Amino acid sequence: VINNRGKAREHLMAILRDLENLSGNQQLSPETLNAVAEAMNLPQSTVAGFVGFYTMFSTRPRAKFLIRVCKSGPCHVMGARTIFDYVEKHLGISPGQTTADGLFHLEACECLGICSVAPAMMINYDLHGNLTEERIATILDGYRSREPFFGEACGPEVEGRVCMLDEPGQTQRLTEKIGSIDPLSVDSYLEKGGYAAIKKALAEYQPDDVIAIVKDSGLRGRGGAGFPAGVKWSFLPKGDMQKYVICNADEGEPGTYKDRILMEENPHGLLEGMMLCGYATGATVGYIYIRGEYRRSIERLQRAIDQAREKGILGDNIFGSSFRFDIFIKEGGGAYVCGEESSLMNSMEGKRGYPRFRPPFPAGAGFLAKPSNVNNVETYASVPMIIEKGAAWYKSVGLETCTGTKLYCLSGKLNRTGLVEMPMGTTLREIIETFGKGIKNGKTFKFAQVGGSAGGILGPELMDLPLDIDSTIKAGVTLGSGVVLVCDEDTCPVDFLLDVLNFFEHESCGQCVPCRVGTRQLHHLARKFATGTAVPGDLDLMVEKAKLMKNSLCALGQSPILPITTMLKYFREDFLRHCDPSLCCPECANSLAHYYRGH
Ligand code: SF4
The missing domain is CATH 3.40.30.10 (Glutaredoxin)
Structure with missing residues (x-):
């Protein structure tokens, strides 16, 4: 296995994954780890520490x-x-x-x-x-x-119905090719005009022109932060040094599945977007860091890369030009924090996925300390159509400061759930009523969490809020990665928040004190409400502790404040009622009985 993958530390994740699959019971035994450490010339503690960090691995025997x-x-x-x-x-x-x-x-x-x-x-x-x-x-x-x-x-x-392609009224741009191309065939992508954008860029534009067009399009990063993509690309230094294009495909925010669908159904679209970034920035190598759970995405992208290499679309002298570029895949190991770009790069290097102190920023010192550009799947996949059809066409939909379309991931208590593509700024009401077809079983809307577990809670009064990057921030929530998780009258807000805070405690990497201690304390307080042992003052305590976590090193530790404060804005009374043990609800009891047993 090690000879196949290579002895460099950056291959550690892939080597351990192979060994786990070969074990017969999905175990990485201490003996196996020691053998790996010796063969790769790494300290035993390094390998053991690596395995301990990632939840997909186990040193104990599991099963077939x-x-x-x-x-x-x-x-x-x-x-x-x-x-x-x-x-x-x-x-x-x-x-x-x-x-x-x-x-x-x-x-x-x-x-x-x-x-x-x-x-x-x-x-x-x-x-x-x-x-x-x-x-x-x-x-x-x-x-x-x-x-x-x-x-x-x-x-x-x-x-099933993961992508609502048959639902009229959408503005299908990113999803346009889905369903009409065979994702397993590069020829199918080429027949539908695939790789025309990189051909056009190589023939007609200098690298700086590509950056200028992406800037002009107003494309903002779709991973959550919303930073202008073209501006980010321009931060990479000029010159011939080694630079990397990195795709963050560690889609771990609960409720998000858009990047998986893009990778599975149009893998060449992502490769082409990364190639355009490589041409624009002078990088010659790209990496896609995909969460380990996304096996189908990994296999389809690898197949797409192999086919592109065979056709000469990846490699040297691409389309007869002097441009060379190749793409490789790195797998994640089950750690939400690796969606943070600096921890992602540590993970790519075969280390624990701890977020890094900044500066330096990735554009200066990223993967292997080389200049790197990190964007997510939806962002890169948006670039080919911008180059092909122009910045003016791209910004003809959406808002002035938030252009283009957005992929919204619908889930929860709706009559229909799935992926929807609409102009940036589509309202929550339109998404729920037009595409979700209303609340399941004729129940009433209670709240939606937009943006994933780190996102805010939107009550009925925000049904007409445009779901774009700026409007959501102005309203005190966040668009995040485009999650729209809808809850009905039966959802207990205490039970919901308990699950969210359990998630943050589980996913904290433990590197810095405010987050390591804070996530634990917040989860503990939520459990007090769920078990009827809280006192009213615990509500303010929860907010106070979440505020202290603003000093955390990375976004994970800074996140719980939003779901807590927005949830309390609407449902403070529900939390106060849970202070009375005789009024404790079955939802909470059910969660406590299930998730904490043997886990
Ligand atoms: Fe780790 Fe949390 Fe600190 Fe981020 S904020 S570095 S996840 S402990």
């Missing part, structure tokens, strides 16, 4: 089939707790346990990125959504006669 049940926001709202009940009923195991025959091991996990079909689980790398008791029984029985498989995730269970 590893069942990971998602408990993040959308799955939580859609009944993830009952999924544990069903698995327990069928297999007789709780989270953390293995069946006596060594066939199944059960774990709780955070977002799997198939939120439109929540509740969901992953078995090895197969994704299963829309779970019910009957489906779980059938699915698990099907595995008894199967050999373990670690390849591309099987599709039928998740395909």
